[in-house]
Amino acid sequence: MNGSRGFTLMEILVALAVVGIALAALLGASARATRDAAELRDRTYANWVAQNVLTEIRISRETLETGTxxxxxxxxxxxxxWTADINAAAVPSLRHILIHVGRENVEGSIVTMSAFRLTQPQMEAPIVPNAPGERSPGDDENPGGDESR
Structure with a gap:
């Protein structure tokens, strides 16, 4: 051997193999992270859809009948x-609501949400405070706010 400095072909091949393995591992981790982020995004959107559907069912003033x-x-x-399956519950005045949400035209659901609601809504008309300038009954009793009167 002539004592020249440099890398042999074998050293270069080993270094390239090590770099290749490291890059493959990084690409795999990156692909997993991207897939996980997309799945989390889909679950979040599907959960929001399920919450919206459930809210619409809960605030409905109609009698909640069993069905789909x-x-x-x-x-x-x-x-x-989305699909909302409404079933009778153990308590006759309750309905069990099961909401399934998935992508359009794709079999299976991403999120399933469960809740209960009374068959008849209990709330009558909402309570609305007096509009500005309107007087409530009893306002005339002490118009100045002075307790000594």
Whole structure:
């Protein structure tokens, strides 16, 4: 050997193999992180759709009958399909609501949400405070606010 400095072909191949393995591991981790972020985004949007559907059912003033309701909703630029299965509960005045949400035209659901609601809404008309300038009954009793009167 002539004592020249430099790397042999074998050293270069080993170094390239080590770099290749490290890059493959990094790409795999990056792909997993991207897939996990997309799945989390989808679960978040599907959860919001389920909460919206449940809120609409809860605030409805109609009697809640057993059966299935279906619909679609746009959330996050995507169309989501939902199904609300409404079943009788152990208590006759309650209904069990099971909401399934998934991507439109894709089999299976991403999120399932469960809740209960009375068959008849209990709230009558909402209580609205007096509009500015209107007087409530009893306002005339002490108009100045002076306790000595």
């Amino acid at each position: 309701q279906r619909g679609t909703e746009v959330m996050g630029g995507e169309t989501w399909q």
